[in-house]
Amino acid sequence: MGKIFAVTIAIIAILSAIPIVMNYWGPPADISTHGSAIDEQMHETMWEAGVSFLAAQLVLALFVWQFAGRGKNDKLKTFPGGAKGLVIAAFLLVGTEILALGVIGQKAWATVYFAAPDKDALTIQAQAGQFAFYFRYPGPDGKFGTLHPDKIDEGNQNFFGLDPENDVASRDDIVAGELAVPVNRQINLLMHSKDVGHSFYVRELRIQQDFVPGLDLAVHFTATKTGQYEIVCTQLCGLGHYNMKAYLNVLSQEDFDKWLKDKAAQ
Amino acid sequence: MRTKQTLLALLMLLVCSSLMFAGTVSGKVTYTGTPAKQKPIDMGKEPSCAKQHPTPVTNETVVTGPNNALENVVVYVSSGAPDDGQVPAQAVTFEQKGCQYLPHVLPMHVNQELKITNDDQTSHNIHPLAKVNREWNKSQPPGTPPISEKYDKPEFISVKCNVHPWMHGYFAVLTTNHYDVSKGGGDFKLPNLPPGKYTITAWHEDYGTQTADVTITGNETKDVNFTFKAKAY
Numbered sequence: 001m002g003k004i005f006a007v008t009i010a011i012i013a014i015l016s017a018i019p020i021v022m023n024y025w026g027p028p029a030d031i032s033t034h035g036s037a038i039d040e041q042m043h044e045t046m047w048e049a050g051v052s053f054l055a056a057q058l059v060l061a062l063f064v065w066q067f068a069g070r071g072k073n074d075k076l077k078t079f080p081g082g083a084k085g086l087v088i089a090a091f092l093l094v095g096t097e098i099l100a101l102g103v104i105g106q107k108a109w110a111t112v113y114f115a116a117p118d119k120d121a122l123t124i125q126a127q128a129g130q131f132a133f134y135f136r137y138p139g140p141d142g143k144f145g146t147l148h149p150d151k152i153d154e155g156n157q158n159f160f161g162l163d164p165e166n167d168v169a170s171r172d173d174i175v176a177g178e179l180a181v182p183v184n185r186q187i188n189l190l191m192h193s194k195d196v197g198h199s200f201y202v203r204e205l206r207i208q209q210d211f212v213p214g215l216d217l218a219v220h221f222t223a224t225k226t227g228q229y230e231i232v233c234t235q236l237c238g239l240g241h242y243n244m245k246a247y248l249n250v251l252s253q254e255d256f257d258k259w260l261k262d263k264a265a266q
Numbered sequence: 267m268r269t270k271q272t273l274l275a276l277l278m279l280l281v282c283s284s285l286m287f288a289g290t291v292s293g294k295v296t297y298t299g300t301p302a303k304q305k306p307i308d309m310g311k312e313p314s315c316a317k318q319h320p321t322p323v324t325n326e327t328v329v330t331g332p333n334n335a336l337e338n339v340v341v342y343v344s345s346g347a348p349d350d351g352q353v354p355a356q357a358v359t360f361e362q363k364g365c366q367y368l369p370h371v372l373p374m375h376v377n378q379e380l381k382i383t384n385d386d387q388t389s390h391n392i393h394p395l396a397k398v399n400r401e402w403n404k405s406q407p408p409g410t411p412p413i414s415e416k417y418d419k420p421e422f423i424s425v426k427c428n429v430h431p432w433m434h435g436y437f438a439v440l441t442t443n444h445y446d447v448s449k450g451g452g453d454f455k456l457p458n459l460p461p462g463k464y465t466i467t468a469w470h471e472d473y474g475t476q477t478a479d480v481t482i483t484g485n486e487t488k489d490v491n492f493t494f495k496a497k498a499y
Contacts, residue, residue: 132311132431155426155434156327156472157305165499177308239391239405240429245311266305 002068006061013057020050028204031225031250035206037108045101052097112207117220121186126179127160128211129194131240133231134159137174139264145170152194159194174263180249182256183226191217199235202248210235223250289482291466292455293489295339295448297473299496301328307432314387315365315430325432326370327472328496335452336470336494338371340422340438342445343456344467344477354443357381357414360425360435362390362406367425367435371471373445374437376420382406382413391428394437396421403428422469436471468492 019025030039125136125144138144145167152161162170181187191200193211200219201208209219233244251259306322309315329337357379361368365386374380384390384406392413393403398421404413417423417439427433438445446454456466461482469475473494480488 129431131429154431155325155424157307157325157432159431177310240389243311243388243429247310266303 003065006065006068009057009064010061013054013061017050017054020046027206029225030206031204031223031227031229032206033222033224034108034112035204037111038206041105041108044104048097048101112219112221115220117188117218118186121188121220122182123188123190124179124181125160125190125192126200126211127192127194128198128200128233128237128244129159130196130238131233131244132177133179133200133233133244133246135176135179135246136160137176137260137263139172139174141169141172143169145173147192149194172264174260176263178247178249179231180251180256180259181223182253183223183250185253186220186222188218188220191219196237197235198233198237198244201232201234202229204229205248208234223248226250226252226255288457289459289461289485290455290457290487291343291459291464291480291482291490292453292487293341293491295336295341295452295454295468295470295492295494296334297330297336297494297496298334300498301330301496302499304328309365309430309432312365312388312430318364323364323366325434326366327434329370331450331452333452335448335450336473337448337450337452338470339448339452339454339492339494340371340373340440340445340469341448341454341456341492342373342438342440342467342469343442343459344465346462346464347442347444352443353377359383359412360437362386362392362427362433365427365430365433367433369435369447371436371438371447373447374417374439375443376439376441377416377418380415380417380437382415384408384410389429390433392425393428394423394425396423399423399439422471424471438469466490468494470494472497 027039027042030036123138127134127136136144145162145164146169148161148163150161151158151163157175159175160173162173164171189200191209191211193213196213198211199208200211205221205223207219207221209217211217227250229248229250231246231248233241237244304324304327306324308322309319326338331337353375358372358374359381360372361383363385365388372380382392387408389405389407391403391405395401396417398419399417402415406413417437419439420441421437421439423437423439425435425437444456444459446456448454459482461484463479463481465477465479467475467477473496476492476494478490478492480490482488
């Protein structure tokens with residue numbers, strides 16, 4: 001019985017490692033300039049964690065196999081005074097491993113979150129609200145109008161709370177339900193939440209960033225491949241969370257200019 | 267016996283006279299100035315709705331017709347109506363179709379049954395923002411039976427969908443059955459008004475309300491026109 005259990009442990013461990021080693025459920029192709037560093041880091045983490053997982057499971061199976069036929073009256077091995085040496089060794093090994101992953105991984109994360117955006121980056125504001133994303137472009141004047149939460153009137157499509165009557169800068173602001181960006185140009189996305197916590201997640205961009213109410217965060221990225229990609233909310237935000245999404249449209253510079261012109265004319 | 271017959275005859279006479287001398291108030295609602303541009307609605311996040319509108323629909327806060335006609339204005343008898351308190355047995359229906367509310371403005375009598383249907387392939391969460399009446403919001407997945415509700419106090423209630431931010435409409439809960447909503451030409455008609463003095467109110471969701479007093483003396487049609495000042499923003 002004990003030997004069957006040992007073999008089962010080994011089989012489950014090996015079977016679960018196969019799809020990861022064979023990369024069955026790999027991430028979709030990366031379309032960002034920073035994504036390769038994140039993929040590399042993920043790969044490294046999966047390797048180290050995977051090898052440790054397999055080793056631990058196989059050692060467990062080995063011990064189960066070895067002591068499977070132990071009789072009722074056989075003496076158990078005891079550790080008088082505790083297995084201090086082993087615990088310290090395990091602690092150092094795992095600690096070094098995690099610390100190393102963190103230190104090495106820092107460079108992938110910090111390039112996105114800690115570096116300042118380029119001077120010529122295109123600034124777009126993303127607003128998350130229950131249960132849709134809206135995006136705002138500053139328009140020809142290059143300036144965003146001020147937000148007035150009391151002026152938010154969704155039935156009138158004033159999703160951001162602009163005051164075009166009194167605020168000249170807001171008159172040419174372009175508001176869209178999709179995030180259109182030019183390819184190969186850095187985008188500085190200002191993240192604003194209208195109500196509760198939300199998250200901006202585009203798998204292909206390798207970006208996932210929370211919207212925090214009352215805190216205007218920013219994230220910057222450069223998309224390198226034209227196409228349409230899904231933006232989903234990955235922070236449970238209420239009843240319609242499952243349906244909270246928008247599309248990222250990466251366009252050529254000409255298409256983007258045309259899109260912007262069309263939107264401005266609406 | 268004699269008294270009963272006389273009473274009946276008198277009652278008949280009363281009913282006939284009120285039918286014979288039924289006046290009508292009719293007219294046109296228009297605007298002056300330039301109304302704000304109504305923007306096309308981006309329904310991209312709900313593809314099943316987006317594909318129902320080959321040309322995107324615009325928001326319906328201000329809907330205009332030819333010759334400065336103003337649509338979606340509720341015109342009703344706000345005082346002097348002869349049938350205060352008579353609740354119609356038939357329900358009014360508010361439809362959710364293509365991620366829009368049909369009609370955009372729905373008038374109804376206090377305590378009249380309100381049926382809300384969902385014709386879409388997606389869930390809606392209807393949320394009338396009542397302030398005088400009890401406020402509620404209800405989810406309605408596709409294929410579920412109509413929601414039945416009623417309001418017991420007169421109020422103009424802004425209605426939104428908690429799932430689709432662009433969806434917007436109004437309930438006009440009135441204490442009269444003498445109402446109309448201005449259509450394409452801005453026209454409205456309030457028939458079957460017995461002789462008397464009335465106050466007619468016209469309500470628009472963005473431009474506010476206007477009133478006019480009319481006196482109906484017999485079988486006549488009185489012209490009453492309303493002109494609202496448009497807002498540029």
